Each structure stands twice: as structure tokens, then as C-alpha cells.
Amino acid sequence: MALLKIDFVTKYFAGSNGTGDLCVFRDVHFNIEKGEFVTMVGHSGCGKTTLLNIIAGLETPSKGGIILDGKEVTDPGLDRMVVFQNFSLMPWLTAYENIRIAVRAAYPKWERQRIDEYVQQYIDMVGLAGSEHKRPAALSGGMRQRVGLARAFAVQPKVLLLDEPFAQIDALTRGVIQEELVRMWMATKNTVFMVTHDVDEAILLSDKIALMTDSPEARLAEIIEVTVPRPRSRETLIDHPEYTRIRKYIIHFLVERSRKIQEQGGMAVADRTVLAI
């Protein structure tokens, strides 16, 4: 059985001044297996982040639901941690304290010493050693997101939710942190759901990529499997023939096919299977 089931989720937003409700996306339905890294790619405004927030329990679906480990989840919980695009670190706490507050919450029975050792372990893992007692304002974007990643990984959630985690980081640092994320994911075998509009990032990191059509009434068009073998790095990736093929396919999708599929009213959800292109 799939670890995470996104079960025909539809989201409406209340329309402004009586234009009626706006349907952001409709009947989004897919599963994520334990240990899988699934990324959703789509144009801005197709509701990717909204879907991620629904999975996190921070927003409610208009229809459908989220089933985690066989149980429906409607509220936020420690079994789903989010890495936010804007980092969402508490600015009055140091990097260390930002991670520590999460660890304390996740392991309430641990003693002080054990908590501190554990926090330090994650500080070291993301390469924050030496900066751990600075506040977020004194850290670069890349360093801040390292804190965000450490905070989320340290909780050891059933599912990690990454909401465009590298969008606000400069391109060079982004590559470095992406590879660190690959390493952390390989080491922990976490289940990850990420949303992004960066196609390269999606191919580098994911097992499967879910492609969304445009809003309004965005739909999940297809899920493709990333057939580039692991371990992957940015350097080996660009020379791999599969990479070029998948990249082309996704970009063609985003530029033309997403609109066409949209006009046809999306794919019949029941028939849709994973496409190995």
C-alpha cells in the first residue's frame, strides 16, 4: 500500500467580488510509495504549493482527502514536515535553537544532553558548524535553507514536503545544496514530495515527476519516471542521454501540451498510469 495517497483532491478559492468560486485544481489523484522522491512541476499558479499545504494540513481541501499510512490526515503534524520557500525560520532564535525547538517537539521524552547531541549531529550534516549560534538574519539564503532542511530532517517525518526550497537561493549555492539534499535523502531514504518549477532540479532529485496543467481547473496530466540511474550529480546528469530526453519532454509539456490537455479537459484520471517515456 502506498505510504501517501492524494485522493481526488479539489481546491476552490473564494472568488473576488462575487465572481463565484475559482477552481484551482480538480481531482488530483496519485500515490507516493515509501522512500520515493516525487516532484510536482507546473506553471506558477497551478496550485502546487496549495496542494503541498493541503498535504501538510495547513490548508483544507474542498473535496477529497489525504491518506497517510492508511489514515486520513486533516491537521498539521510531526509526521509531515515542510521545508518552506521563504525558510520560515524564527528570526529571534539562532540556527541552533531553530532546530532544537523542532527536536524537542518531536522527541519530548529525550533528556537535554541527548537533544543537544542530536541537534549538533544535524548541524554538522548540513554543514552549519561554526554558524549555528547566529540568527537567521546573519546567514545567507543558502545557509538559512540548510537550517530549514536540518529542522525538517531532524524531526524524521514520514513525509518531507519541500515547497520550492531552492527558489530564493542564488544559482551557484543552489546546485551545492541540491546535491547535499540528494546525499541526505540517499542516507535517510525519506519519502519526499517536492514542488518546483525548475525542471533540472526536478530531474536531478526525483524518482517520479508529476506534471500539472495550467490553472484554473489545473489537473494532474501525467506522471513520468526519471530513468537516470542514481547516484546522480549535476555534472554526470547533464551528459546522460536520458536527461536530455526527459528535459525535452517536460519542457514540451510545459510549453504546449499542458494547454492542449487542459483544453481537452485533462486526462481521464482513472486510466492514467506512470509513463516511462
Next chain:
Amino acid sequence: MNGIDRVAKAKERQKVIISSLLFLVVFILFWQLNTKPSVGGKTEGLPGPLAVAERAWEMLSDPFYDRGANDKGIGVQLAYSLGRLVVGYSAASIVAIFLGVVLGLYPTLYRAANTYVQILKPISPLAWMPLFLYTIKDSAWAAVMVIFMSSLWPTLANTAFGVNSIKRDYLNVSSLLQLSWLRRLFKVILPAAAPAIVAGLRISIGSAWIAIVAAEMLIGGTGVGYFVWNEWNNLQLNSVIFAILTIGVVGVLLDLGFVRLAKAVSYTE
């Protein structure tokens, strides 16, 4: 900061200090020139700076004497005033922060209560005095209650505003982490709203210090407010001027404490 910046800053500082001293000299000269010389120990019109300084020296060299109801040192009077301030202000701050957090967290309550807060806020705290005297039947406690009323609203309004405008992200993180309400309050809500709360506390201590003088003039007996009024009745204007200056200096010291506190709780996003 590089060396050139530091030199420029030091120079700027020097200019400020020199101008500031100049203001003082001009003021004292102006004051002295507008004072008539004393004739046989009796001063006509306003006492001059020298007379006030003499009186200040006298008062400050023995601040804590207590020779009955109408003759106490300035230190004793200040202690009475500060004691009332501490009690009334602390109680008001606790109540205001508590209510402010509640209102800030529940926008419906905030909007419902806001009308009343806006009506109550501009009322001079002294206007409540008769009601307190009638209900409490103790003038000292009535003064404390006036302090309470004077320091309630700024803190309440600022806390409610501060809590209400906490970034959604921080609350999202605390719900993801399933923080208990106590940890949520002390680790997220209060630190996030702390700059706004301290700004409110700072306004409150200012208005409390202003109100205490007037309240003590009304209730009589003890405190710097009463001291000013008593010396006026004795026609000791140099004591009155000295007391005015003392009230100002204490007010500045109280405010400085809050400037420090504000620095300690501030954060950049």
C-alpha cells in the same frame, strides 16, 4: 565599519555634545537674566538657577530624612511614587499583555473589543479617580488604580496589534511541530510580538509617570506629586523647580530602561 566612518561618527558626536551643552548654557543664562536679585534672603518672582541649585544640593545631600507628614526627603517621596508606579504598572502590564494576546489571536474578539478600547483609551486616567475613591475607599490604592488605568491601554493595544500581525509562517511552523500552547506562547507568540509589546510598555510607563504626579497632587500625603503641591503651598518655588527637574530625570531613566529592553527583544527578519 572602516576607519573613516568611525572618525566621521566621532566628529558628529562631538558636535552634538557641544551643541547640547550650548543649549544648556543659553537656557541657564536666559533664566538667570530673568530673575530678580534676592533682597534680604527673600526672592521676588522666580528663583534663579543658583537658588535652585543650592536647594537641590540641600535636598540631595540628605534625601531620605523623614520628619513627619509634611517634611520628607526627596528620596522618600520618590520611593513612594515609584512604589505606586511599580504596583499599578506591573498589574496593568500583566492584564494588558494577557488580554492583548487573547485579542490578537482571535481577530473576531479583536474587532468586537476594539470599539470599546478606542473609547476608553483617550480618557484621562484621573477621570476615574472619584470612582476608585468611592469603591476602594482608600486614597493610596485609588492612586495605584489611576496608574493602572494610565498604563493599561497602550500595552493592550500594542500587544493585540503585535500578536495579530505575527507572520502566518511562524504560526504554521508551530502547528507543524505540534507545540503545546505554553511553548507556543513563550517560544513563538511572545517573542514574535515582543518588539510591539515593549513599545507599548514604554508608552505606558511614560503615561504612568505623568499620571502619578497629578494623582498624588489630588490624594495628598506622600509622593513627588504631593511634594510639588506642598512646596507650592509653602511658596518654596525653588523646591518646586527642583522637583520638576527630578521628575524629568526619573522619567528619562525609566524610559532608558525600556530602550534597553527594546534592543534586547528586537530581531530582523
